[in-house]
Amino acid sequence: ETGVTQSPTHLIKTRGQQVTLRCSSQSGHNTVSWYQQALGQGPQFIFQYYREEENGRGNFPPRFSGLQFPNYSSELNVNALELDDSALYLCASSLGDRSGDTQYFGPGTRLTVL
Amino acid sequence: AQSVTQLGSHVSVSEGALVLLRCNYSSSVPPYLFWYVQYPNQGLQLLLKYTSAATLVKGINGFEAEFKKSETSFHLTKPSAHMSDAAEYFCAGEMNRDDKIIFGKGTRLHILP
Numbered sequence: 001e002t003g004v005t006q007s008p009t010h011l012i013k014t015r016g017q018q019v020t021l022r023c024s025s026q027s028g029h030n031t032v033s034w035y036q037q038a039l040g041q042g043p044q045f046i047f048q049y050y051r052e053e054e055n056g057r058g059n060f061p062p063r064f065s066g067l068q069f070p071n072y073s074s075e076l077n078v079n080a081l082e083l084d085d086s087a088l089y090l091c092a093s094s095l096g097d098r099s100g101d102t103q104y105f106g107p108g109t110r111l112t113v114l
Numbered sequence: 115a116q117s118v119t120q121l122g123s124h125v126s127v128s129e130g131a132l133v134l135l136r137c138n139y140s141s142s143v144p145p146y147l148f149w150y151v152q153y154p155n156q157g158l159q160l161l162l163k164y165t166s167a168a169t170l171v172k173g174i175n176g177f178e179a180e181f182k183k184s185e186t187s188f189h190l191t192k193p194s195a196h197m198s199d200a201a202e203y204f205c206a207g208e209m210n211r212d213d214k215i216i217f218g219k220g221t222r223l224h225i226l227p
Contacts, residue, residue, distance in 0.1 A: 004157070033214065042118075042204050042217030043158070056214050090157055100146040100165040100208065103215070105157035 004093050004106035012112045013081050021076040021109045023091035031055070031096055032074040033103060034066060037088040049074060050096075078111075086113045116141050116209035120218035128226045133177075133192040135221050137205030140186065146208040147188045148215070149179055153201045161203075164188060175199070200225045 005024045013019050025032050031050045035043035045058035049068035063079040072093070078085055088110050092103035121136040139145055146165050150158040162173025169181045179190045188205060205218040 035217075040123075040219075042206070042219045044217070045214040048214060058214065092158075100163065102160055102163065105150075105159070107155070107157045 004091060004104050006089075006091055006106040006109050008109060009107070010110045010112075012114065014114050015081055015083060017081050017113075018077065018079045019081060019111060021078075021089050021091075021111070023074045023076070023093075023106055025072045025074065025091075025093035026104050029093035029095055029104070030072055031094045031101070032068055032072065033092045033094070034074070034076045035090040035092065036060070036085075037090055037108070038084075039087070043090055046076070081113045083113050086111060116145075116207075116216060118205050118207050118216050118218040120203075120205050120221050122221055123219065124222045124224065126224040126226055127195045129197055130194050133190070133195045133199065133223065135190040135203050135205075135223065137179075137188045137190065137218060138186050139188065139205075139207050139209070141207065141209040143209070144183065147179075147181065148206040149173065149177070149188075149190050150204045150206060150217075151201050152204065152220075158204065161190070195223075195225050197225050197227070199223060 007022045033048040034046040037043040047057040048055045052068045065077045067075045088108040090108045092105045094101040094103045117140045119138045148163045149161040162171045164181045172178045177192045206215045
């Protein structure tokens with residue numbers, strides 16, 4: 001059973017650029033959530049996808065968007081990058097979208113915006 | 115507003131001593147609560163979770179936490195600290211049972227030899 005994987009590990013972009021981060025869910029999981037973890041802070045919920053549909057969104061602007069594919073892998077897209085977007089981006093997969101379902105986290109993608 | 119508050123951004127304990135990491139929540143209904151650990155350059159790993167089955171929850175690596183509704187707390191403990199316990203610990207909760215997880219700001223645990 002493979003765990004949650006994310007790519008790339010690190011990424012450097014400049015203001016105004018666009019970025020795509022990728023996540024491969026744990027085998028059998030149909031739900032993926034994305035989080036932003038700024039330095040010294042706890043993760044903040046961006047959005048969740050369940051069976052390819054957005055299933056909840058946190059307090060992030062529309063330039064943060066996502067996709068979930070039929071194989072349940074996922075992408076996080078951020079347009080018009082800002083300096084404050086520099087953070088560790090974590091994805092987490094779970095068996096379902098029910099409350100209390102355990103989320104399994106990937107190692108994260110460290111994004112630096114210059 | 116729903117929230118999760120971790121008291122102490124840094125906690126230092128001696129190897130072999132009791133570990134106590136504090137977490138309080140604010141919620142209108144009994145929440146689901148979680149403790150996660152994050153090692154440097156890694157993602158979060160679930161230590162334990164409370165889903166109302168039992169107030170004392172046992173997790174991995176010898177950690178446990180007790181849900182106290184009267185104190186709105188879910189403190190994490192371990193009887194005897196080990197050097198390998200040095201990491202960042204996050205308390206998190208699903209407050210309305212249909213909302214997504216809210217994380218505390220984290221507590222960095224330092225183990226002194």
